[in-house]
Amino acid sequence: MENGALGRHIMAEYHGCDPLVIGDKDAVRLLMLEGARLMNATIVTDVFHTFNPHGVSGVVVIAESHAAVHTWPERGIASVDIFSCGANIKPSAALDFLKQGFGAGRRSVMEISRGLPEGVAAELIVKKE
């Protein structure tokens, strides 16, 4: 990357999600695993759990770093992180797929460089939709 960053970190917020989907641990897990495949990630393992009383939290560990999700079905909100190293990962494929899978009405996507050389300031990029 131009600024010498070793990692790329995408943060997406989905609004207006279907609460029946994002409150279902198995559904969220399958969507995240398929999203990881679509962005060319090599899946190492995954962990998902349900909050009490509702909401799902999970991480897909990929050879190129990780993808994480947290959902609040009572608000229709899902937050997704994709942290990747290497140029082969295409987060946009996963982001598009998850928007459809979550039944989201709207999403906002931000990107920040990680693993920056010392003294290089991180910059938050808000993507236009």
Add this chain to the structure above:
Amino acid sequence: MENGALGRHIMAEYHGCDPLVIGDKDAVRLLMLEGARLMNATIVTDVFHTFNPHGVSGVVVIAESHAAVHTWPERGIASVDIFSCGANIKPSAALDFLKQGFGAGRRSVMEISRGLPEGVAAELIVKKE
């Protein structure tokens, strides 16, 4: 939180880390688990793996969300994420402990609100050290 955010996301970058520590999967795992305990997190499970040829990537899934780490021992850099829901988590205790544990010369810490209500813009806060 004041802006209605449901989650708090801390991103820390450590520079000048001891490559023997941050290149050692078991050492990084133990430091992350102890950091999670120090910030009052309830550990659900953890996954750590070593990159080829070097570098460690890992996630500690906590009841309150997750903590992740990625290291580049050849550059002396470690990136840490702490994503938490609820007011009981004290990320600063983990961040201080990890700085010492990684043998880091310097760290930079950023914070961003997650799970924001629709239409509320996320703001990146760079913490002064």
